[in-house]
């Protein structure tokens with residue numbers, strides 16, 4: 001009988017609440033059976049720990065090699081969207097103030113600004129905050145050339161660079177497998193007896209943990 005393994009992730013120091021966070025998933029479409037299982041597992045876990053459906057943004061790219069650039073652009077896109085939304089809120093407020101001013105010093109009963117519908121006043125809508133974390137999901141399978149090794153290396157370093165340069169955590173959800181069975185087992189859909197474990201769930205937990213830590217640490221709350 002083989003010895004039991006000591007390999008694996010220890011318990012988190014606390015349980016993290018995902019409700020304040022906006023998370024992006026960028027996935028490759030190569031080896032799609034595995035990818036679909038990983039993405040679904042990841043989304044289900046994000047929701048189960050409180051991340052709102054409307055705060056999960058999913059984008060795809062052809063292959064894993066495209067992941068670092070896509071993550072970098074999406075992080076920037078999230079920041080741009082957030083800045084635009086803040087500036088449009090400011091101009092709505094300015095319009096509202098000038099409307100109030102133009103009708104005298106009393107506040108109108110129905111103070112809807114010309115640029116703001118009643119709906120946008122009452123419903124919170126999807127968040128336009130910058131992404132708290134991004135999860136890059138891919139599945140690289142060894143073929144008969146050196147293609148696999150080069151892509152594994154480039155993607156690993158690329159994703160690390162994106163997170164250090166942007167200050168936004170990038171979760172490494174890229175399987176680098178020698179066989180199809182290794183990939184299937186890591187997506188929880190193994191075809192031999194044990195179905196394995198869906199690593200997409202772990203990446204969801206890592207994204208929320210990193211988001212919570214960055215949120216606290218950036219305010220000096222250690």
Ligand SMILES: Nc1c(NC[C@H](O)[C@H](O)[C@H](O)CO)[nH]c(=O)[nH]c1=O
Nearest residue numbers: 028030062063064065138139140141
């Ligand atoms: N062989 C795998 C690839 N190859 C495709 C590349 O990632 C890339 O899309 C192409 O070279 C164009 O730039 N991608 C995977 O995700 N998994 C593979 O096993």
Ligand SMILES: CC(=O)[C@@H](O)COP(=O)(O)O
Nearest residue numbers: 142143144145146147148
């Ligand atoms: C460029 C390719 O996608 C392909 O030629 C790589 O081949 P392999 O996966 O067998 O190494």
